[in-house]
Amino acid sequence: MKEDEVARQQRERMVKEQLSARDVTDERVLQAMLAVPRHLFVPRDVQHLAYADAPLPIGEKQTISQPYIVALMTQLLELKGDEKVLEVGTGSGYQAAILAHLARQVYTLERIPKLAQQARKVLRKLALQNVEVIEGDGSQGLPEHAPFDAIVVTAAAPRVPEPLKQQLAEGGRLVLPVGSRVGQILERWVRKGEDYEVERIAPVAFVPLVGTHGWKPDDAPASWWM
Numbered sequence: 001m002k003e004d005e006v007a008r009q010q011r012e013r014m015v016k017e018q019l020s021a022r023d024v025t026d027e028r029v030l031q032a033m034l035a036v037p038r039h040l041f042v043p044r045d046v047q048h049l050a051y052a053d054a055p056l057p058i059g060e061k062q063t064i065s066q067p068y069i070v071a072l073m074t075q076l077l078e079l080k081g082d083e084k085v086l087e088v089g090t091g092s093g094y095q096a097a098i099l100a101h102l103a104r105q106v107y108t109l110e111r112i113p114k115l116a117q118q119a120r121k122v123l124r125k126l127a128l129q130n131v132e133v134i135e136g137d138g139s140q141g142l143p144e145h146a147p148f149d150a151i152v153v154t155a156a157a158p159r160v161p162e163p164l165k166q167q168l169a170e171g172g173r174l175v176l177p178v179g180s181r182v183g184q185i186l187e188r189w190v191r192k193g194e195d196y197e198v199e200r201i202a203p204v205a206f207v208p209l210v211g212t213h214g215w216k217p218d219d220a221p222a223s224w225w226m
């Protein structure tokens, strides 16, 4: 069997056993998770684990999140196809690729240049035209492209960064982990005028959001795993 076919079968099993069997029900999200070749976003030495129910190391002490967490966060954004989306924490670029399948335009911000460059390479290989990787401190958002219909932060914030709240469009959804350095709650903020409806979704453990509206680099602990 060809390598691509094997990977496709592994993705089908991932979607069935890790996503549909849990609470991921958005058909568009399931299709995107089926379509994106996750194994291309991880280093060669962990490629055999690409479809496992786990986060994986991607270098620079960072991780690609567990497939279920990627799918859950994406589902919470309620994308229909015409949205402008911001991701904070490009990492491998995998979540950005999923978003690119589901929205009109995706901007993704990464503070570590080496990861941004590698993510760009894979996204280009997949010919995804509607995603732009930008290097910088995503805790400040991306004012030049605001407002966003949806914002997802894939690193742990001590509190919700004010610029991200401000850069959300009316009715827009902001999904992010908020909490301490050892564990957080996944939250969804929905903008209603100058107010926000807040839902607390599930306990999670992400690598830290390091920046002006995140943790100081020194605050960051040595190992994280989502």
Ligand code: SAM
Pocket (backbone or CB within 6 Å): 062, 063, 064, 065, 088, 089, 090, 091, 092, 093, 094, 095, 096, 109, 110, 111, 112, 115, 136, 137, 138, 139, 154, 155, 206, 207, 208, 209, 210, 211, 212, 214, 226
């Ligand atoms: N979404 C990623 C993926 O699909 O592979 C996983 C992200 S990883 C869990 C968190 C990423 O957030 C790391 O690559 C880290 O360097 C990045 N990060 C942390 N603080 C950041 C900041 N202030 N701005 C941009 N990226 C940041």
